[in-house]
Amino acid sequence: MTKWVEVAFGAPSLANPRKRSQRPMVPSWLLDEVAQQLESQAERPQIHQLTFAANQHRWPQDSNVLDLYRLRDLVQDLTRNYSSFEELKQSLRHALSLAPESKAFVPAARTLLKVAKQAYQGDSSAAALPTEASLSEFPPTLGAEAIVSPFETRASNPIDNPLPTQPYDQIAATLEQSPSATRIKKLLYAVCSGEWSNDPVMLGRFRLSNLLKQLHKMSPNEEALHKALRNVVVTLNRQMEYELVAQLIQRECQKLYAPQDEIAKQASYGTAQSNATHIDPPGPAPSNEAPFNSTLGSGVDPVPLGFYDDDEGPEPTGILIPGTEVDTPVSGWETSPNSGSTPDTGPKVKASPSEPTEAWATPDYNPSYASSPQGDVAEASAGTVQAAQTLDWQGLAELRVELMRYANPLRVKALMFSTLYYPFDANSDSDWSKLQTETLGDLILRLMEQFQQHSSLEEQLQLVASRLMPNDEYGNAAGAIIRALRPFYP
């Protein structure tokens, strides 16, 4: 009987070829030296856990699993995933936030930075910072609560603004009358921010009218609005309920997209100034406003694999519970700018957090890609989407048929899951639950979004398959995926 084993996924599975291409590989001897120094540290166990968390964006729950990962491989992954010393620091800061008792891990983080700095010798951020200065950012008193994500920071500064919001106020007033007002707000918040919240305090910080304004800004036309709402609704465990909520929002927002003369008629009671805001989606936010798009544009917001509305308690769907589930398969719920791991090559335009990206402004903008695991809006709209775009609805159906015909559907899913996120553990109920939240079709699309080139997809699938047991079954699954997806790549 063959048992599934979680094997050490070394550098290749966690590495980021894009970043590898931006930065020369760290020589093997240097990695050995860094790893050796870390091995000899008193805080070695904590360092091991931190490197794991920084790479995998989850805290290791099981020491047996952790033991499968060699410290040297994890350090190599760190140098590949984080191209600058600054990024490495960010990732550790985030890793600390995942730790059960972050204070206890601060000394280890400092030591890790101190030693790992050697691998970043050519990096200006590492050179510019004297060791102690760089480490001072991890004061001994630092706790998880001190590590505030950009989104949380933004949330503490409500986005209320002095600009006229009359059409939005009108719609908000109508929506607030609805018995589903809370759900409306949750859904709008999720669409605008890319994350789900059931926290009434958090939601209370945002005015419905401002969320509507943001939604209008994101959606240049009704179709885009429909897609933006739909993309979130399909990730929810209460789709039917939220579908109705989405329809309600869509219906109320129709007036924002109505022809100008109708709008003028509707707004005849308003001021001339407010009429202008009715017709065009609002432009880039003024500097005193902290809108959602500034963060989304920066590509740091993650991707919801599945949102969870805990109003009525959990359902046995295994959908992730953002905020409470640390052990998430998506490199995404975290808000570290470096949390995304994009194992692919291609042009990359880093958007400034303070200005909307070009992609944000284009009519073809698709919010689902903005919140993709890569977390890079510009890249998603410019390049990564292309492979997935060649796949129409019919094509996806044919692909599923081909995969089901020539491979075991569950092996295919587990392999895709392991390639996208982390090694699937057949003994983990949590991993089974997560695997059930995504259909084969969803995983195919994610895989195509993540791998822009067929060669890199092929390389990664074969590598991951060779490390899952039974090899032959997963090798067969890898072959089937590679063959089936080839026609959809240039």
Next chain:
Amino acid sequence: MDSRQLLKQYETGKTNFQGVRIRGAELLEADLIGVNLTKAELSSGNLMFAYLTRVNFSEANLTSCRLSGANLNQSKLIRTRLNSADLHGSSLQGADMRGAQLTLANLLDANLMDCDLRNANLSGANLSGACLRGANLREEGSNRSTNLRGANLHQTDLRGANLSGADLARVNLSQADLGDATLRGADLRGADLRGSNLSGALLTEANLSEAILDDASLVNARLDRANLIGVQASNCNCTQATLADANLKHGRFLGACMVDAKLARCDASRADFSQADLLRAVLSEGYFARTNLSQTNLTDAIMIRAEISSANLNGAQLNNATMPDGSTYRR
């Protein structure tokens, strides 16, 4: 007998295990190809990733079994009890599942291509992402049809499946692929068919009253004599669809594309077609009492003997349309 003994005997060449009783059998990844397990008691067993092709499980009890990833291609599951079984990502291609009990079973992403599911009970089953291409779910005999009540068929691939007379009332079929499927006389009352593909589907005499077909594709679909009372079909694509003698009363077809659609003799009284594209559509002898045809495109449409006297035609484009009296509309 326990699981180990069964495997051992199979290794020695025994294949007939009819009526064997092993509750909670531990048969993970077991190779039992071609064995006879008719009337076996294997409930709550673990058969994950097991190789079970051509196994005869007829009338066996596999209730609550873990069968995810199992290969059951061409197996016989006639009247097998599979209630609450986990068949996530399993392969059941060409399996004979007539009369199988699959209530609340999990068939997520399962391969059910060419399966015979006549008279099977799939009520409350999760078939999301499952592929049922070429599967047979048609009604057999009077009052004996595949039961899919409360099943989740979201994104399910039912292309070419035979669902004649199947009970699909209020079933979630959103984004399902029903292209070229046979749904003759199927009960689809209140079904959620949003964004589904029904291109080329045969829906003759199907009951679609109160169904939701928004954004669905019904290109070339046959809906003759279908009941579409109160259907919601905004923005659906009915290009070249046949709706002759169909009942469309109170239906909502806002912004629908009905180019070259055939609506002869249909009853569309009080239906709403505003902004629909009815270019070259055939509406002859149709009944359009108080029908909203405002802002529609009726260019080149044929409306011979259609009753449109009380219809709302405000803003409709009627260029070259053949009017009820046989005349051609000219601006």
